[in-house]
Amino acid sequence: MKTMTLAGKRSQPGSEIIPDADWWRGGVIYQVYPRSYQDTSGDGIGDLIGIAERIGYIASLGVDAIWISPFFTSPMKDFGYDVSDYTNVEPMFGTLGDFDHLVKVAHDHGIRIIIDLVLSHSSDQHPWFIESRLDRTNPKADWYVWSEPKPDGTPPNNWLSIFGGSAWQWDGKREQYYLHNFLTSQPDLNFHNAEVQDALLDVVRFWLDRGVDGFRLDTINFYFHDKELRDNPPLARELRNDSIAPAVNPYNHQLHIYDKNRPENIEFLKRFRALLDEYPGTTAVGEVGDAQSGLQIVADYTSGTDKMHMCYAFEFLSKAPVTVDRVRTVMTDFITAAPEGWACWAFSNHDVIRHATRWGDNVNDRDRFLRLLAGLILSLRGSVCLYQGEELGLTEADLAFEDLQDPYGIQFWPDFKGRDGCRTPMVWSENEQSAGFTIGQPWLPVPPEHRHLAVDAQDHVQGSMLNHYRRLLTFRKAHRPLAKGSLEFHESGDQVLSMVRRDGNEAIFCAFNLSEETQIIARPAGEVEPLDGHGFSGFLRADTIELSPYDAFFARLG
Template sequence: MSENQNSPWWRGCVIYQVYPRSFFDSNGDGIGDLPGLAAKIPYIASLGVDAIWISPFFTSPMKDFGYDVSDYCDVDPIFGTLSDFDNVIEIAHKHGLKILIDQVLNHTSDQHPWFKESSSSLDNPKSDWYVWVDPNPDGTIPNNWLSVFGGPAWQWHSRRRQYYLHNFLSSQPDLNFHNPEVIEAVLDAVRFWLDRGVDGFRFDTANYFFHDIELRNNAPKEEVEEGSIGVRADNPYAYQFHEFDKSRPENIPFLKQLRALMDEYPQTTTVGEVGCDFALETMAKYTQGGDKLHMCYSFDLLTHDSSMKHIRTTMEEIEDGLGDGWPCWSIGNHDVERVASRWTEKEGLINHERSKIHMAMLLSMRGSVCLYQGEELGLPEAELTYDQLVDPFGIEFWPDFKGRDGCRTPMPWSNSDNGGFTDGKPWLPVVDSHLPYSAELQEDDPNSIFHAYKAFLQFRKHHNALVSGAIEFFHDDEHSLIFTRQSDDEKLLVALNTSAETTVLKLPKTLIKNKLEDIEIPKSINKGTVKEGKIMLQAYSIYIGKVSI
């Protein structure tokens, strides 16, 4: 990206998320692995991103496909070995890429040695490492907290004759962060990977670490608002205001301890995942002051609302409260329906020209960016049948919610058997509808969405205003948006249209007197024009101009 000596590398960086099970299989067992990732690092580097975030590859029984960790400091054999991971870091660094890895600290697997010991008795050395609670006198659960995956957040354990807390699957017991020994242990796990050379972490469920020590009941919501993962009217989790089971103020001192550890390793960074009723406020709290997380992202852009009014409102809310904090934005990941299917004008109608504008919009916003594997190919959601599902979340809520498998199917590298992903039987099917979107075919098409991503990422590197400049919004409606980005050396006007209709917008009054110089954007993206104080935006187009300052 554009070099700014006053800004660390992570401010304005672009991070490419790899879901390793589905990226590339090197040994024919049908599951992507670390050697497969290593083989494809040149492809990722060719896009022009700055870092790779690798979803969990740790030892795990895979009840939640790696987000149920049974050993924080080892690689699950299906993904390879610690040596394979070291090789990934070495190759990535040779290609100028940073490596970030997932850390799932809120909970472990029930197969983790810590939980096995904790659950063995009431008086073992780790008896208080998890959240254990006596039943009510009538044997019922202690409060009304719910699991994101459906049902109560409490599971009975017959040996201890107590309930334990699980915010997700019952096989994912929550660690007790009120115990200083737990904090020391998880920080030791973080240090283990820092010592191996990782450049940072994405912290899963970063606002879930602490629970209310008094176990107070959550209040009901007066109205259920449809949203992203876990926030749907068919899931009772959405019926509560989650004040006491997550986003507790005790999180802040822990994040300061975490940052103190990170600061021992210069040029490393952290990205926190924040999902709650007041996510934007929490993002600000978690990233302000330079003593907690470096960046956070929320689920606010992972919903079905793709209106430019929603985009502006979300951005301005975080800007208003952020202070010196820093956001990281994402419009897709391994937990939500793929953005090409989610952000459509008409359901089921995939439009790559529209997706190109969504991409350019995301990469023009103030903040760092996470891109999920396959977004650069414009992959739609894979349609799977019930018998093809493996995601416990999807199986539980079928058919109203089809789970997360549709965004996790393997990458189509070629228009061949299994999309060139594996020589064996893939763990999830490579759907036929993805084959025409394969990387191999799109690399040969200069007008493909792949080349649009690649070209715009390169374009962005040459404009520091887009990487780390200030942002100011001037106009929004359902389909169009106008804003400026300004750094010390340049000010850019950005206007975009995500609709199939041509739109004409007025130049902001404060900019009419300024000289405006057209900037040549990548040819694979439709370009708007400015004439006589008006911005002419044809269908699915963007205009970027340099404003005199």
């Protein structure tokens, strides 16, 4: 659809959809990992044209937007999360013209485009860093985080890299250390420098002018560091969490209060939001990479209307099982911390073991369990990110060491196998070469166990996992409280999660049996009108509701 001219400049006439300032609140975002979605060039690596060719499929799911992981110019040391040019496309993914085409095709299908911005750090091959490391007096000398060594030549403090080892790398040219929270080839930008902030906001404007509808901000809480470079304190063993770094990585042994999560970030986020507000209908979701105080940071970053629209939380990306108590605790803690804030929930993404394996390996009926989890995440208060292949029920691939590409997995093998297992190619056709992903040699193997879950094997099967997701997304759109309403939990024992989503005068009761046994719960007070169209079979009796194992029930309350 075409629209009136908006406040912000748009360089792609006709490539806009009707702005809705509130579309993101309760929106469902489908994450596309471009390397693994669809290859059209035959090089075995997915590309932007491939995504454009599959927009019809994405639209058939009923999602509101797609989030595309980084496709910018990059040496690919961390597969695009090491950017060497923020305003161009890495040739393996295509061209700026291909991106413009993708935006238009998506908008023609009513799908918004969210792109992944990596602002906390760049590649060491970015022209900014190349200039910065020349000497201590050049115009960009202070654009990255440089520091003198201690008198004995060791790093300035005890900060650790998520990818292992010290977060400081010695540079012989400047005879100083530079900070890298990730790979040594990913130096951290110095957000205390106003020129850096301005340059990065220029990048944001470039893509807004190109027609994007929003941004997923990678590692948003890593932007600022403590100016005094104080040591992080130790973290008690019982508080450590595996959703940020594996247990084999000592990164989890610190309380990260000085190398990230700094209060100065709030003012930058306000500058960022002010820029987005010039472009009606755009949004931003910040990834809070912190398992220690993540919900409080999400609350801080989304409170009010002058910072992030929403934040991408890690609370459901760890191995901790999904239980009634856990879901209630996470949701209650967030609502208490930020009653007017907004979170974006995910069970899987490109960095963690797929939840079909992470949680599904521990149940007797994985298929029913995954169907229940789909209903659950699409009923929680907040927006939702679905990761490509999640709608097919894809499990984590178990790859051989020689097939690994991820430097994280190679570094910590065999105790931690890295992120390649969740990044294997999308399976489109059960019997085609490489499952329809490429006519070439795929950059990661296509797991044989994924083939029978391919899109063409599920598309026309009414009871398939794929069509279950389609039904649920249609159901969510038909009942506004599920997307935008408030949430209040009901007491239904320790095996059934029950809650009411309320928007205006409409209230929807939801109940989820998280156990492998049939459960009977009390009927809510007042008029209860069972709803259908969601694919579950829980049913209402005179005074109770009966739920089969891993089953759900939905009703409108009078």
